[in-house]
Amino acid sequence: MKTDISKLLQKKRKQILETWMTIQLSDESLRDNLMSNEDLQEQSNELLDELLGTLNDKNIKDSGSADFDRVREVLSGISISRARQGYTPRDTGFYVFSLKDALLQTLQQEIKDDPEFLFQTSVYLNKLMDAFGITTFETFIQGREDVILRQTSEIAEISTPVIRVWDGILALPIIGTLDSARTQVVMENLLQEIVESGSTIAILDISGVPAVDSLVAQHLIKTVSATKLMGAECIISGIRPEIAQTVVHLGIDLSHVVTKATMASALRYAFNVMRLEIKKIQKEKADN
Numbered sequence: 001m002k003t004d005i006s007k008l009l010q011k012k013r014k015q016i017l018e019t020w021m022t023i024q025l026s027d028e029s030l031r032d033n034l035m036s037n038e039d040l041q042e043q044s045n046e047l048l049d050e051l052l053g054t055l056n057d058k059n060i061k062d063s064g065s066a067d068f069d070r071v072r073e074v075l076s077g078i079s080i081s082r083a084r085q086g087y088t089p090r091d092t093g094f095y096v097f098s099l100k101d102a103l104l105q106t107l108q109q110e111i112k113d114d115p116e117f118l119f120q121t122s123v124y125l126n127k128l129m130d131a132f133g134i135t136t137f138e139t140f141i142q143g144r145e146d147v148i149l150r151q152t153s154e155i156a157e158i159s160t161p162v163i164r165v166w167d168g169i170l171a172l173p174i175i176g177t178l179d180s181a182r183t184q185v186v187m188e189n190l191l192q193e194i195v196e197s198g199s200t201i202a203i204l205d206i207s208g209v210p211a212v213d214s215l216v217a218q219h220l221i222k223t224v225s226a227t228k229l230m231g232a233e234c235i236i237s238g239i240r241p242e243i244a245q246t247v248v249h250l251g252i253d254l255s256h257v258v259t260k261a262t263m264a265s266a267l268r269y270a271f272n273v274m275r276l277e278i279k280k281i282q283k284e285k286a287d288n
Helices: 005-011 013-025 037-054 066-085 089-110 115-158 180-197 214-229 241-250 263-273
Strands: 163-166 169-175 201-208 233-237 258-260
Touching: 005 013, 005 037, 005 089, 013 037, 013 089, 037 066, 037 089, 066 089, 066 115, 089 115, 163 263, 169 180, 169 263, 180 201, 180 214, 201 214, 201 263, 214 233, 214 241, 233 263, 258 263
Parallel strands: 169 201, 201 233, 233 258
Antiparallel strands: 163 169
């Protein structure tokens, strides 16, 4: 009479969990700064309960069985959560494969007197847990991509601040490379601020842009054009000598755009356009 694997594993649940936790806690790369041992045990408990509550002598042979949908759902949630917490793919993969080790160790101890059955069952269990490992990696990648997209969006917002430097004058310092997506953010932020502030002059400072090629120049021209459509004049500042040489070499026509070497020069030009005069007041020496 063959052993009922599902009943055997359920009976040995406590032993499996203890073995699994021992393997995890003994790992040299354990990230206990990201999750406490108590939370790790609770997370492991949840997954083990779902797996042992679902596993039977039939579906153990079919890793794609719909019976395991809930197990995959729990595992995906754990994987995505770990991706957001800062775990590595290796950490998350080890979490699943250490469970496989704990299950196989239990089988080897309990049915060691039947080598043929042990081998057959171990093969099925290996395939099942490997399939869960693939699910883990797939969802982990999805989780990391979500994190990267969110961080990219946040960085784009932070790196394109629109500053009101004077009544009617806006400045937008650009740091880093301009691409199509970032140009869209720059334009949206700038145009929105023009509407809200009623400004008539906008200064785009590119002193923090490492290099200007034809694509970057096109993005700048689009931003200038969009600004003009909103009724504001756009000035590009931060034109360093090497950027000027590159623009000339590439044959890029910026003749219709007001350009200045520095933000200070652009601001002086803006004051002249708005007929503003800034004077330095000499402080009189106090009488002794």
